[in-house]
Amino acid sequence: MTGDGRRALTGIKATGDEQPLGPGGAMAGAATPPGGRTIDPAAVPDLVERFRRGERRALSRTLTQVENATPAGREALRALFPSSGRAHVVGVTGPPGAGKSTLVNRLIAEWRGRGRTVAVVAVDPSSTLTGGATLGDRVRMMATYADEGVFIRSMATRGNLGGLARATRGIVWTLDAFGFDVVIIETVGVGQDEVEVARTAQTTLLLQVPGLGDDIQAIKAGILEIADLLVINKADRPGAGELKRDLAMMLTLGGHAPPGGWRVPILETSAARGEGIGELADAVEGHLRHLKEGGEWARRERAMLLDEIQGLVRGRILAQVDRLFHDDPAFDALLARLVARDWATAVARSTT
Amino acid sequence: MADQQRIRVLVAKPGLDGHDRGAKVIVRALRDAGMEVIYTGIRQTPEMIASAALQEDVDVIGLSILSGAHMAVFPKIMELLRAGGMDDVVVLAGGIFPDEDVPKIKAMGIRGVFGPGTPLSEIVEFIRANVGRPEAA
Ligand SMILES: Nc1nc2c(ncn2[C@@H]2O[C@H](COP(=O)(O)OP(=O)(O)O)[C@@H](O)[C@H]2O)c(=O)[nH]1
Ligand SMILES: [Mg+2]
Numbered sequence: 001m002t003g004d005g006r007r008a009l010t011g012i013k014a015t016g017d018e019q020p021l022g023p024g025g026a027m028a029g030a031a032t033p034p035g036g037r038t039i040d041p042a043a044v045p046d047l048v049e050r051f052r053r054g055e056r057r058a059l060s061r062t063l064t065q066v067e068n069a070t071p072a073g074r075e076a077l078r079a080l081f082p083s084s085g086r087a088h089v090v091g092v093t094g095p096p097g098a099g100k101s102t103l104v105n106r107l108i109a110e111w112r113g114r115g116r117t118v119a120v121v122a123v124d125p126s127s128t129l130t131g132g133a134t135l136g137d138r139v140r141m142m143a144t145y146a147d148e149g150v151f152i153r154s155m156a157t158r159g160n161l162g163g164l165a166r167a168t169r170g171i172v173w174t175l176d177a178f179g180f181d182v183v184i185i186e187t188v189g190v191g192q193d194e195v196e197v198a199r200t201a202q203t204t205l206l207l208q209v210p211g212l213g214d215d216i217q218a219i220k221a222g223i224l225e226i227a228d229l230l231v232i233n234k235a236d237r238p239g240a241g242e243l244k245r246d247l248a249m250m251l252t253l254g255g256h257a258p259p260g261g262w263r264v265p266i267l268e269t270s271a272a273r274g275e276g277i278g279e280l281a282d283a284v285e286g287h288l289r290h291l292k293e294g295g296e297w298a299r300r301e302r303a304m305l306l307d308e309i310q311g312l313v314r315g316r317i318l319a320q321v322d323r324l325f326h327d328d329p330a331f332d333a334l335l336a337r338l339v340a341r342d343w344a345t346a347v348a349r350s351t352t
Numbered sequence: 353m354a355d356q357q358r359i360r361v362l363v364a365k366p367g368l369d370g371h372d373r374g375a376k377v378i379v380r381a382l383r384d385a386g387m388e389v390i391y392t393g394i395r396q397t398p399e400m401i402a403s404a405a406l407q408e409d410v411d412v413i414g415l416s417i418l419s420g421a422h423m424a425v426f427p428k429i430m431e432l433l434r435a436g437g438m439d440d441v442v443v444l445a446g447g448i449f450p451d452e453d454v455p456k457i458k459a460m461g462i463r464g465v466f467g468p469g470t471p472l473s474e475i476v477e478f479i480r481a482n483v484g485r486p487e488a489a
Contacts, residue, residue, distance in 0.1 A: 037409060037411065038357070056406060056407070057406060057436065057437045057438075060406055060407055060408070060409040061409060063409060064409045068357040070357075126388075127383065127384075130383065130384050130385070130386045131358065131386045132358070132382065132383035132384060132385060132386045132387050132388060132389070133383060133388045133389065134379055134380070134383050134389050134391060135388060135389065135390045135391070136390075136391045138390060138391070138392055138393075138404060138408075139391060139392060139393040142392060142393065142396070142400055142404070145399060145400045145403040145404065146399060146403065151407055152404075152407055153407055153408065154388075154390050154408060156358070156388050158358075
């Protein structure tokens with residue numbers, strides 16, 4: 001499958017102003033202020049070699065380049081992308097405070113116990129006002145700091161909508177290429193926002209919690225469609241049974257049947273107490289088996305890569321449109337006519 | 353602004369004191385200054401801090417400490433950072449330090465030492481001025 005993806009991606013010829021390949025693809029020449037950790041592209045072969053030797057420092061540095069879509073990041077990803085496509089990418093989404101980070105921490109321990117290595121990408125929104133961000137998911141995942149089989153990376157959305165950053169896929173591919181068996185993406189999802197994580201992960205867990213009132217309608221139509229597994233976390237609280245019945249009903253009424261005949265299970269967990277974690281991990285693995293056996297894995301890979309290419313192409317077209325607005329004297333003239341309320345001339349000009 | 357590289361800061365609280373109001377004020381101030389701030393919580397060991405800094409590839413580490421354990425904890429953190437190939441990270445310390453300790457803390461390679469009551473804007477400016485600049489030898 002990666003073979004197809006590679007061909008498709010490299011088939012797009014870069015135009016004059018370099019746009020990064022793949023993740024961050026839609027990025028129009030990310031400006032890099034002085035300072036920071038930009039690496040010279042000439043240093044990439046060495047970086048990649050250290051990466052392939054399993055040096056975590058090299059992984060970490062590569063992730064920064066990919067996140068910032070630097071020329072070095074593009075180079076590195078070009079080298080590493082063929083080695084990706086092996087990890088099971090698991091999305092964990094749900095409202096803020098639902099217990100996603102706490103649950104991810106439990107899942108890490110569970111999978112480590114089963115001999116798997118685990119990477120986590122924890123995505124939090126950037127402030128639209130200042131562009132800054134507080135990335136606090138790690139707080140709940142500090143237990144594994146000494147374990148070489150675990151790697152946790154926080155990232156901000158940097159103005160991207162849809163719950164992920166533009167570079168999130170590149171980050172996932174990089175961790176995948178490093179050899180992690182499971183890559184978990186944690187992201188806040190409150191509305192229809194979480195579609196993007198579902199387009200990036202092979203298995204998506206949607207968390208709900210009891211006790212937010214009988215406001216089951218608060219779960220927007222369509223949101224259940226992105227879930228491969230529904231998780232009722234904080235099941236130690238009252239109302240879990242009721243929520244489960246309501247969710248089951250919604251699944252039925254929605255006539256919602258993901259392709260390939262997968263029946264979305266509803267699981268109950270208490271991440272705080274560590275209850276229901278083994279069952280959840282089993283269900284996630286069950287979904288993986290389902291994906292691999294039914295050909296759904298390949299279908300999702302195709303859909304994901306198609307989405308990436310579409311984003312790349314759209315980004316390029318948008319960048320061209322932006323250039324038109326900024327550097328085209330004809331456009332300035334047209335705007336001047338409109339400001340003068342000279343509609344007729346403006347329209348005549350805009351249609352020539 | 354959306355796609356620009358941003359200054360990444362790890363704010364950590366080594367030592368055993370259990371409240372982190374001060375650290376959270378710093379986190380918010382740096383975020384409001386447009387930085388991406390990774391918070392790791394209270395009671396962090398030097399190993400935890402170094403491990404998080406490596407995985408997050410931060411430009412800056414801000415250590416907030418009240419417990420008076422700085423002379424024990426800071427050298428260990430700096431040693432682990434060096435061992436991990438992170439000598440270029442700008443490290444700051446905030447807390448209550450006896451005057452005679454300040455030169456010793458700076459000698460460890462901690463570039464900024466801030467006492468209580470330091471205006472937040474001063475810390476922000478310090479970070480902006482120091483990120484990406486090698487230590488003045
Ligand atoms: N009662 C209860 N509290 C939980 C559970 N899981 C997480 N929490 C608490 O919910 C709060 C938010 O958890 P966090 O993992 O940060 O949520 P996130 O924002 O979805 O990542 C924390 O105070 C957790 O201790 C649970 O299963 N039961
Ligand atoms: Mg979280």
